[in-house]
Structure formats: C-alpha cells, structure tokens
Amino acid sequence: MAKRQKYKQPIVNTEQMHYDAFKWCCDNHIKVYPKPKGGQFILVYSIDGVANTSNKLHEKKNYQQAIWDFYLFLYNKFKDVRN
Numbered sequence: 808m809a810k811r812q813k814y815k816q817p818i819v820n821t822e823q824m825h826y827d828a829f830k831w832c833c834d835n836h837i838k839v840y841p842k843p844k845g846g847q848f849i850l851v852y853s854i855d856g857v858a859n860t861s862n863k864l865h866e867k868k869n870y871q872q873a874i875w876d877f878y879l880f881l882y883n884k885f886k887d888v889r890n
Contacts, residue, residue, distance in 0.1 A: 825875045828882035839877050841870050
C-alpha cells in the first residue's frame with residue numbers, strides 16, 4: 808500500500824495593505840475565488856454578483872498568494888471609482 812503524501816501548506820506573504828484591500832473589497836461586494844481548470848486554477852472575481860475571470864492560470868502551489876495579490880489589484884483599480 809502506498810504511503811500518503813503529507814499536505815504542505817503553501818507560503819502566503821501578506822502585509823497590512825492586503826488586509827485593507829480585502830476589507831475594502833468585502834465592503835464593496837467584490838469577491839475573488841479560484842476555479843479549477845485543467846489541474847491549475849483561474850481566478851474569478853465577482854462585482855455586485857457579476858462574475859468575470861482574470862484569464863491567467865495559476866499553479867496549485869501559488870494560487871492563494873495570487874488571490875491576495877488580486878484583491879490588492881482590484882482595490883487599487885476601483886477604490887476611487889466605487890466610493
């Protein structure tokens with residue numbers, strides 16, 4: 808019987824600006840989530856219930872960091888428009 812591999816938690820580097828961007832996005836009804844696509848992940852973001860994709864594939868080992876970075880990107884893009 809084969810041994811099961813241990814799950815290795817990916818390293819995610821966040822700073823206060825990531826948390827501020829996440830809070831702002833939540834307050835403005837912007838959500839980001841991964842969607843599996845051929846063994847990789849594509850990021851989907853929803854603004855007021857309308858879903859769009861980032862059109863960029865991410866590996867399993869780095870999609871969590873990509874989500875945090877994408878929240879920051881969306882915050883910087885929309886912060887002046889959605890107030």
